[in-house]
Amino acid sequence: MTTIPSIIEELDQLRPVSDVAGKVLSLLDDSGCGMSDLADIIRHEPALTANLLKLANSAYFGLPGKIGDAKQAIVYLGMTQVVDLILLVSCADTFKGSHSGYGLDRGALWESAICAAILANALSEKKGFKSTGLTFTGALLRDIGKVVIDQHVKSAMPQIMERVETQHISFMAAERQVLGVDHAQVGAMVAKRWHFPPLLQCIIRYYHTPLQADGCFTEASIVHLADAICRKMKISPGVDDSSYEEDERIAHSLGLNETVINGVIGEFSEKMEHVRTLFLAG
Template structure:
């Protein structure tokens, strides 16, 4: 009998209860969300908030001045960065920095290759922003942070339950078992469910929670379906192109919903034109090298 979402939520809560010191996002994260959700908030309000955290302000300026955005003149102040990038993009960049500092730091172990995991997460972030933008998204920066955290449930399971997750990996590699089925077998939950639960616990936006939950193509429709399809397709593209990054995974299938929602570019046979998408992804990854470094390195 297939587990319901409620069953899985109860199981992930039981798992989380075994974890000592599960990190919480800084209060700055909720303040960023409050500013963007406030219809009366201005760029000056956002700049004033970020300026209370000099380290975050410095990181934001590095990101804004990276080749990834390609602005012709240097952005010298937080206020100008907010005006040029917009409230939503600044929110997403700052949240990406805060989540990275809070949860993505740590050493590799026998279970988890942090360097490979981080590369896969960053490449998927860059790709999701690209695909979401190509699909006509109003705020493509939401694609970046979604791609960044799409596998955060895998990190949660691997970091806090390394023995059990090592058994998952062994099952996948030795028995050629699908990753999600192996996770369900060993934990009673999958990493998309674990990740979406953690993001919800941090009170992050629903569009981010849903897209993380649905990034293996299990979208239930709704207002966030374009974002969910963007991250699912991006995960597929990155795994196909950079097969050695990110550790054991499960390559998504192209679904009719994905093709329709993303209005995919097709080759002469009517299938998604991977040559086009791969070329665009390569270009974005090249541009984003300095940007990716600025996300991870303070100061």
């Protein structure tokens, strides 16, 4: 039988994102750090540097000339986007497996993470929210809790689905009834255990319910919308996707109307093949 203590024990068994990702996240939380601090972290990680330069020189970004080092990549792409790419590289191994409890084949959770992160970034730009608000990272890591409790969900699937269907509640609410916790709560536990910035912990905890978020409403709302767009576009759908309902109040509160959101969807659809080739191959 699943118990909350047994789930908490598994948090320590989940391999954390790399040390360099932790250092980079700490930079986002320190207004005194800048480009040279980020470049110093990257230059001590040869594999990371190689992957970063591969991405920076791809057709996806269309930068002029050849980017030869980390500092040059930061100059052309900007510090925030380079941080995003570092986190993409660092988190891949955690998400790329299969997660059958949620009906996700190998790589499906990773595809959802990548696409939601890019969509969250696009929504942030439409909102004019260009600070290091961690919306990209929040969307990327929003379902880290699913990695932890996947097998528990698989074992409890009959009970969970019975509650979804008979009580007309979300899959996440049914998770709480059956397991004692839901994947967003577990994700926030992971974020706290890995010493992520408090804002990022908040986003992961409340992205499904941003109206309840205290201190990260805007960021959690953007990630919520990115997650909803992934479902609308049927990007790596899982068994829980059909149980969530969109709350129109969230987009309205951000000043993002249907026209703007459809524009984001259209722009993303046009570069979806580039995204698959660059970030999801292998």
